Amino acid sequence: MSTDRVVILGGGPGGYEAALVAAQLGADVTVVDSDGIGGSAVLTDCVPSKTLIATAEVMTQVAAAAELGIDFHDSEGDAATTIRVDLARVNARVKQLATDQSEDIARRLDKEGVTVVRGRGRLDGPGRVVVGDTTYDADAILVATGAAPRTLPSAQPDGERILTWEQVYDLTEVPTELVVVGSGVTGAEFASAYLALGIPVTLVSSRDRVLPGEDADASLVLEEVSTRRGMTVLSKSRMESVTRDGDVVTVRLTDGREVRASHCILALGSVPNTRDLGLEEAGVVLDDAGFVKVDRVSRTAARGVYAAGDCTGVLMLASVAAMQGRIAMWHLLGDTVHPLDLKKVSSNVFTAPEIATVGWSQQAVDAGEIQAESVMLPLAGNPRAKMQGVRDGFVKLFCRPGTGIVVGGVVVGPRASELIHAVAVAVGESLTADQLAQVFTVYPSNSGSIAEAARRLHHV
Numbered sequence: 309m310s311t312d313r314v315v316i317l318g319g320g321p322g323g324y325e326a327a328l329v330a331a332q333l334g335a336d337v338t339v340v341d342s343d344g345i346g347g348s349a350v351l352t353d354c355v356p357s358k359t360l361i362a363t364a365e366v367m368t369q370v371a372a373a374a375e376l377g378i379d380f381h382d383s384e385g386d387a388a389t390t391i392r393v394d395l396a397r398v399n400a401r402v403k404q405l406a407t408d409q410s411e412d413i414a415r416r417l418d419k420e421g422v423t424v425v426r427g428r429g430r431l432d433g434p435g436r437v438v439v440g441d442t443t444y445d446a447d448a449i450l451v452a453t454g455a456a457p458r459t460l461p462s463a464q465p466d467g468e469r470i471l472t473w474e475q476v477y478d479l480t481e482v483p484t485e486l487v488v489v490g491s492g493v494t495g496a497e498f499a500s501a502y503l504a505l506g507i508p509v510t511l512v513s514s515r516d517r518v519l520p521g522e523d524a525d526a527s528l529v530l531e532e533v534s535t536r537r538g539m540t541v542l543s544k545s546r547m548e549s550v551t552r553d554g555d556v557v558t559v560r561l562t563d564g565r566e567v568r569a570s571h572c573i574l575a576l577g578s579v580p581n582t583r584d585l586g587l588e589e590a591g592v593v594l595d596d597a598g599f600v601k602v603d604r605v606s607r608t609a610a611r612g613v614y615a616a617g618d619c620t621g622v623l624m625l626a627s628v629a630a631m632q633g634r635i636a637m638w639h640l641l642g643d644t645v646h647p648l649d650l651k652k653v654s655s656n657v658f659t660a661p662e663i664a665t666v667g668w669s670q671q672a673v674d675a676g677e678i679q680a681e682s683v684m685l686p687l688a689g690n691p692r693a694k695m696q697g698v699r700d701g702f703v704k705l706f707c708r709p710g711t712g713i714v715v716g717g718v719v720v721g722p723r724a725s726e727l728i729h730a731v732a733v734a735v736g737e738s739l740t741a742d743q744l745a746q747v748f749t750v751y752p753s754n755s756g757s758i759a760e761a762a763r764r765l766h767h768v
């Protein structure tokens with residue numbers, strides 16, 4: 309047990325998960341947070357967007373219900389022609405759930421003896437944090453201040469019709485048409501969700517395909533499904549400006565084309581919250597984009613200063629932020645620690661269908677970074693998928709040619725975020741495709757396709 313004084317800047321997953329570990333190991337822990345415990349992850353980004361998407365998922369199922377023999381009728385027995393989402397109620401639920409989650413975490417921190425200070429903190433050298441008029445001495449500091457939506461001078465959000473992803477839950481009226489600028493994970497998720505909620509969506513993508521960072525076969529499926537459901541995808545289309553005139557928002561593209569809609573969501577990436585924190589004065593090194601440079605146990609260049617989460621720019625995911633924070637505390641307080649291994653991170657794009665990945669990617673295999681054999685099985689052949697009317701999606705596995713060890717995988721389909729876990733266990737524990745294939749799966753189940761893909765990687 310230690311009596312180290314640990315001060316954590318930022319109460320998101322990077323900060324609060326670290327606080328819980330440090331408290332468990334006996335440290336005297338203070339978390340300083342400016343916007344609410346849970347951070348952007350809980351209050352504006354991850355939790356709200358996935359709550360909105362939970363409603364979108366139901367709408368996607370409802371849209372496919374007729375094939376499964378379900379018709380909707382009004383009280384007179386006439387066929388219902390529209391199913392409407394009450395966006396105001398959805399947004400109220402989203403915000404309530406986020407607030408409740410934040411309060412849950414704050415209570416847990418309190419129970420574990422962590423002191424929470426509301427305010428904006430900054431470093432005063434490597435061993436001191438200042439919040440307003442109060443100074444906190446620290447044996448170690450963890451910087452976990454997160455990131456904020458990137459905006460451009462030519463595309464300024466107004467909070468009413470030109471929106472960042474943090475502002476969409478304040479919408480009081482339903483957009484009649486929505487344009488989403490940016491086809492990375494955030495842009496793709498919002499475009500997919502609002503389309504399912506019944507709003508016409510145009511997705512502006514500067515690249516030749518949506519989700520340029522993901523598996524190309526997966527992006528292809530998503531683009532095909534989205535356009536089939538009515539989304540307009542403008543690829544190789546770079547936004548120049550977004551302006552508003554009354555009720556109309558105009559997105560001008562660099563080639564002169566214009567897209568008009570009632571609302572626009574900007575999903576242009578994130579900038580780290582690392583300015584004016586006294587970081588460089590304390591000896592912390594930032595990269596050119598302002599992200600804190602860290603090693604695999606979350607150490608910065610300054611002795612006694614660690615950093616975790618989005619402010620480091622290392623795979624900007626809540627799960628990674630949390631692990632970086634925990635690793636920092638295990639390292640600081642002398643517990644068993646394994647350096648961060650990004651090849652074991654499973655992640656998911658919550659579109660319809662979902663896209664989940666873990667380990668080495670097709671891009672890496674194609675680029676010769678790793679030698680791997682692969683197999684790709686369409687979900688359409690899976691009996692459970694047939695019963696559920698699911699035709700889009702696939703399971704892809706990569707294994708090493710000699711040993712058969714599973715090194716990566718992709719799942720595209722409903723609940724891919726849950727299905728990927730089996731592949732993540734195989735990758736994390738260096739199981740062979742044969743070992744994965746020998747595990748019983750439920751019949752019928754979509755996970756049966758993972759075992760089947762593994763069987764097809766068997767060598768005689």
Ligand SMILES: Cc1cc2nc3c(=O)[nH]c(=O)nc-3n(C[C@H](O)[C@H](O)[C@H](O)COP(=O)(O)OP(=O)(O)OC[C@H]3O[C@@H](n4cnc5c(N)ncnc54)[C@H](O)[C@@H]3O)c2cc1C
Binds near residue numbers: 343349357581628
């Ligand atoms: C729309 C969207 C959806 C996402 N969905 C997912 C998902 O489904 N799954 C997933 O794993 N990841 C998701 N992410 C990513 C995830 O939200 C981030 O990776 C995560 O929030 C990072 O956690 P963090 O602790 O680094 O920072 P944050 O969650 O941003 O928390 C940082 C906290 O520090 C506070 N702070 C900043 N400066 C100071 C200061 N000087 N003093 C005190 N406090 C300060 C901030 O106000 C904030 O409360 C999503 C991101 C977006 C944008």
